[in-house]
Amino acid sequence: MARHLHLGAFIRPISIHTGAWRYPGAYADANFNLAHMRRFARALEAGKFDALFMADHLAVLNMPIEALKRSQTPTSFEPFTLLSALAMVTERIGLVATASTTFDEPFHIARRFASLDHLSAGRAGWNVVTTSNPDAALNFGREDHMEHGDRYRRAREFISVVKGLWDSWADDAFIRDQASGVFFDPERLHVLAHRGEFLSVRGPLNIARPPQGWPVIVQAGASEPGRQLAAESAEVVFAASSTLGDGKRFYADVKARMDVLGRPRDSLRILPGALVVVGETIEEARAKRDRLDSLVHYDSAVASLSIALGHDASGFDPDGPLPEIPDTNASKSGRQRVIDLAQREGLTVRQLAQRLGGYAGLAFVGTAQTIADEMEAWIDGEAADGFNVMFPYLPDGLDDVVHRVVPELQRRGRYRRDYEGTTLRDHLGLTRPANGFFAEGASA
């Protein structure tokens, strides 16, 4: 049987593409409108998506004000409040919130995810981030952003503390015997008493063990310590692979690290983020994407191009081809990718700049058939276990995926026609972890 794939929906910003809110028919406030969010969540659930993935930022993005003022990203709902609300208007779809191990406390994080997991009857996931935006530190009383290696060591310890707190109570700790008056069995309560390099947390957590045991652990894991941490503890990786070749290398690398650690390969799903633009024909899909890119303001677009080239592009003829660029100290491989992209697609400087200023990562642009072909090639090529879908604009771009791509994948036997279970772990085919301190169902 052909392998099924998993689909997540990346919903903050609701479209990764900076021109999305200006697209004809787009909801300009889609990123921050509860009625729209509810509609999107229900549409994705009708499309049997595994989960909503809500990214997060702990500061307004650090971009020049001229670019920022044209972006839909500055305001958004906060993830826990939004996903708790969406839990009440959906029944099956997983709800993945991003939370930072650098700027929050394990007791708060463990509690909030446990609460979301209870409220949603087992649909919570934690996208673990260490927060790369240095502006975030300034919102939390820190002059200096924590160094990358320290952030990852703290993240590793933080995850372990959170899991320990989730395991504070045995699944059967709460007796609630009205006759004897005993509410819980003290023998089924574990006090963590953690003292480590970065954290000191006593416990117990003041909430029962989550329905999933532990909410699903999600990570991005692109860097070297990120990959290692993902191999150790992630159950879903939201990958940034932008070509099939990159995807295969990343997939093989993370799964090989798991082999070394003795973790079963199928205890981790790798889902690259992918912008999906659907047309009746390939030409129509490409025209949609060109139109979308054309809505990125040239000032912000050319700033992105200059950064990618390591060379000021503001003097280039916007409507001419990309000129020769002298060597600089910028990343040669990054620059070469940009030059290759311009040549491959025959882009003018303006089109290239708008591509980079809009969204330049993995994209599937075509008909439902060609998109399904590409997705199958990634799955069968062991470059992905599915995708974290990004929508080009809302609501049409989302509806196109749900009403056209999903049915095509279902026809091919590649995607569920209905949810097989009720929890996010069920959707992802992940087992429920045993309590680290108490044997399942046994007495202490």
Added chain:
Amino acid sequence: MARHLHLGAFIRPISIHTGAWRYPGAYADANFNLAHMRRFARALEAGKFDALFMADHLAVLNMPIEALKRSQTPTSFEPFTLLSALAMVTERIGLVATASTTFDEPFHIARRFASLDHLSAGRAGWNVVTTSNPDAALNFGREDHMEHGDRYRRAREFISVVKGLWDSWADDAFIRDQASGVFFDPERLHVLAHRGEFLSVRGPLNIARPPQGWPVIVQAGASEPGRQLAAESAEVVFAASSTLGDGKRFYADVKARMDVLGRPRDSLRILPGALVVVGETIEEARAKRDRLDSLVHYDSAVASLSIALGHDASGFDPDGPLPEIPDTNASKSGRQRVIDLAQREGLTVRQLAQRLGGYAGLAFVGTAQTIADEMEAWIDGEAADGFNVMFPYLPDGLDDVVHRVVPELQRRGRYRRDYEGTTLRDHLGLTRPANGFFAEGASA
């Protein structure tokens, strides 16, 4: 016209009374069952309550394990996740979450309340606490609990930072002009750049200004610095006055402090917490309360009595009257209150201990008529602007208040028959604060 009163419902623990979960017909898991919480919230909304008040604790309560294991308090939903969920199944009732200024960050708190306020269309309130339980410190990597005076100085600064963050964006900052591509007006964005004694927070907040301008600020404010902080910044005080006399003194003290500060008296509502037990007759109500008290285990009860007396009561005859107690170093006034209570109600040692171990604060125990009489006496005596109602057991104790006490108050012209507005500020008769950095509706 007789003054209307305000009613809040104290929902964590769902009953303050430690015997509640054992009462005949009570839901033993009422404190931690979403279906029940939804039912309660809707019932309270049908009763036109101003708000749900959700207390919070950042540690399992520090009581001896023999008492703790008989308590329903160890586990609960986390406030922001629960109230966000309840926002989706209610339409008018206010949603007040407790959050600590000692163990959280102003950026997180400002954001989460703003998000809850947006999700609920203006129904959020923040119960500001400094967290008195020293066990909480151990869950947040601190060896020592912050000293009381420091906690209040930090709280004052914290509230001011949170308000400043809520005002990051003018109400009209978001233009979202699809034609020009300008999403927001940079002139309508304020960077707080706060540097104070305890906190350093740059801003701006990454969420639009809350619908209410600022979510409603709630405090308990019993101590000297607590009263002063309440007079400065609270809009609702959840008071702990246990007699009408205490209530009048507290009310007069806080309102006088407001006069000194130049704050209008009606910009603050004082709501003492009150357990309400309703019967067809006064005798039936008292019998319900006696039965409830009798469900408190004697071991925990006598421990509470010993603390209140400053004297070990475990050797006393449980079924005899309270014996003479020799003088100790314990609070004389506190001990005298206990002795007076035993004499006034003719309680045995067991009954007295169970009263103290169950709930010993302000209680209205009687018929709908006598309870309404007492509530009116508090309102007209300037001891309260309303009450934060605590239920003796669930669901019956809650339904009794909604179906019997509220209609009686409505018949007397003391309580709304329907909500006059849509926001929590509307319910409480509080004005929407202007943005501290931008004139209303004007351009910068």
